[in-house]
Amino acid sequence: MHAALYVSKTGLSAQDKQLSTISNNLANASTVGFKRDRAVFEDLLYQIQRQPGGQTNRDNELPSGLQLGVGVRVAGTNKQFTEGTLQVTEQALDLAIDGRGFLQVLLPNGDTAYTRNGQLQINSDGDLVNSSGLLMEPNINVPEGTNKITIGTDGIVNAYQEGDPNPTQIGQFDLVDFINPSGLQSVGGNLFLETAASGDPINGTPGENGMGEILQGTLENSNVDIVEEMVNMITTQRVYELNSKVVSTADSMLQFITQTL
Structure with missing residues (x-):
């Protein structure tokens, strides 16, 4: 199966958690003393197919190598304790x-x-x-x-x-x-x-x-900035759509192979 399917799946899952965080912030925009959360992302493991700095021969080495990432995840949520109005x-x-x-x-x-x-x-x-x-x-x-x-x-x-x-x-x-x-x-x-x-x-x-x-x-008051949360929500939506597009593209490539070969 195409590796991009699994990579984009992690992206969809991470953006779903990001949207949940944003929705909770917006839901508590009027909650006294509420402190907004921010989702923290990190990339997952890498498949090292060519080691950076590895020797190609006795006198030369690889400047960057070949490293393929396997996706992203939400490592945690960070509570922002800035003071509200x-x-x-x-x-x-x-x-x-x-x-x-x-x-x-x-x-x-x-x-x-x-x-x-x-x-x-x-x-x-x-x-x-x-x-x-x-x-x-x-x-x-x-x-x-x-x-x-x-x-x-x-x-x-x-x-x-x-x-x-x-x-x-x-x-x-x-x-x-x-x-x-x-x-x-x-x-x-x-x-x-x-x-x-x-x-x-x-x-x-x-x-x-x-x-x-x-x-x-x-x-x-809550320290939630509604305008900032709306911008974050739009960004999250677009990233989610792009990851969905990757799934569709990978599926089209597999469909071409199965129907052509």
């Missing part, structure tokens, strides 16, 4: 991180997850939770009768009681950073988990030692 909402429990860092979320199994989504709410016990009802870490409880909450750029949370002009500090948000944020595992729900590739979490105070500041009444 900031949107002012004027909601007291909307938080954005201006710079590096992640908020911490406590999972039901006791593990800690990390997020850039600062859309917080208050549950029936007065605890601050994310949109899925998971507790924030460290846990911050809002006292009954609180009519105003302020959150400073350093993460300190103050509550104002009705009739009392003096605030009460009820907690502080810490931020966590990683040496390689792209190595975090995406688990959905705007959450990430630590992996061996991400490195150990580095705790810090917002606004100190390279950590970003916390902005109250603000949300970080």
Whole structure:
């Protein structure tokens, strides 16, 4: 069978994964704190039929040789942690991180997850939770009768009681950073988990030692650039069509051989 059929098959498969990545980016263009993915391609093994630098005779060597590639594959997806645009909402429990860092979320199994989504709410016990009802870490409880909450750029949370002009500090948000944020595992729900590739979490105070500041009444939009994704989608479509054309051409060549010889 013609080798080009198998080579173009790998191209079709790789572009299909690329399109899936692009579609996920576009689907999350309005997701708060979402970070876009980029597919990473690599070429496959080569059939070395003439070794580069091999001796053709005692005095001469091959300048390049003969190497035939067998296709391409998607080696992985790279999460792009560039900061999205900031949107002012004027909601007291909307938080954005201006710079590096992640908020911490406590999972039901006791593990800690990390997020850039600062859309917080208050549950029936007065605890601050994310949109899925998971507790924030460290846990911050809002006292009954609180009519105003302020959150400073350093993460300190103050509550104002009705009739009392003096605030009460009820907690502080810490931020966590990683040496390689792209190595975090995406688990959905705007959450990430630590992996061996991400490195150990580095705790810090917002606004100190390279950590970003916390902005109250603000949300970080998705960093998906719709125009860029549309261009990538068009490119992917054309490359897919070209690989399909290779399959058609190889088939035509085989058809000619079988009908002529």
